Amino acid sequence: MKAFTRETSKAIAIPGVNCDTDQIIPGRFLKADRAEGYGQFLFHDIRRTEEKELDPAFPLNRPGADAATILVVEDNFGCGSSREGAVYALVDHGIRSVIGPSFGDIFFNNALKNGLVPVRLSAETCDALAEHISRFPDAQVTVDLEAGEVVLPGNLGTHPVIIDPFARDCILRGLDEIEMTLTFMEQISAFETDRMASHSWLGR
Template identity: 70%
Template sequence: MRAFIRETSSVVFVPGVNCDTDQIIPARFIKADREEGYDQFLFHDIRRDADGALDPDFPLNRPGAEKARILLVEDNFGCGSSREGAVYALVDAGIRALIAPSFGDIFCNNALKNGVVPVRLPLAVCEALADHLAANPEAQVTVDLAAGLVTLPGELGSHAIVIAPFARECILKGLDDIEMTLTYMDRITAFEAARLTDVPWLAR
């Protein structure tokens, strides 16, 4: 997992309340070889017209959208199935952070375990940000995980990023759960040795 400390980027607003994981990546693609990149499947069906061609009006198909590392999405983003491929598609497309009023629980956990920072902000703030981006498409947002703040453009201010401490530490260091556990091996080994001294029959 790639470490996340701070990211400043333009933002693409992808509208759609209750955007589920099948919209983020349709189920028929989740057995594809990850080595070839899941970014090609991101929002595959909803960003195309009836003939399969890219819809120029879809936010991520507009010129310059590929530079954005942050997406603004709507309420309950990532609901539906537990497929981790939805997060893989975002990661492979270069997305480092998501801003929304709320996320699907399993999707949110998958995002954290893959180094994507889910930022929950009040609905009114998200709506104000969407309005600002419509008028200022090049506006930038800074997601500073080290400082625990997201800084929005214009007069929208800074807001706290609320993430579980363990998940935050893992993302800051770029470590998954197992890799983080291995950083405590000296303490684990010392505990096991002391435990066997106190209760030697455990070694039998």
């Protein structure tokens, strides 16, 4: 996965409490080859009208929205099924961080395993941020994982980014769990050599 240390970008507010993984990427697209990118399916149905045309009112369809790498979402984002494809769709679209009051537990963990940084802030702070960027769409948000903080525009202040230390280390280094394990191969090999020497019967 791509390493994440610090990201500064304008942010896009996605409306909707309980936005589930089927809204993030409809299940029918999960059969597609991910090598071609799941980003094209992000919010596929909810960003379109009943006539299947892109809705110009949907935040990600507005001019310049594609440049944003940070989303501001509402409560319980990513609830529903455990599909990892929801995180793939966000990452493949170029989203590096999602800020919201709360996330579905499985979505939150899937995000960490794929280098997408989920930031939990209070509902009041998220509402104020969404309101601010609606008035100032070019306002910049900084998610600094190395410093462990998110810097919001205007007078909204600086807030801590709290995630599991192991996941944080993996994301900072751009390593998944297997790749992180492989960084200890020298120690693993030394342990195995010592173990075989003291317990030779294991090799029988």
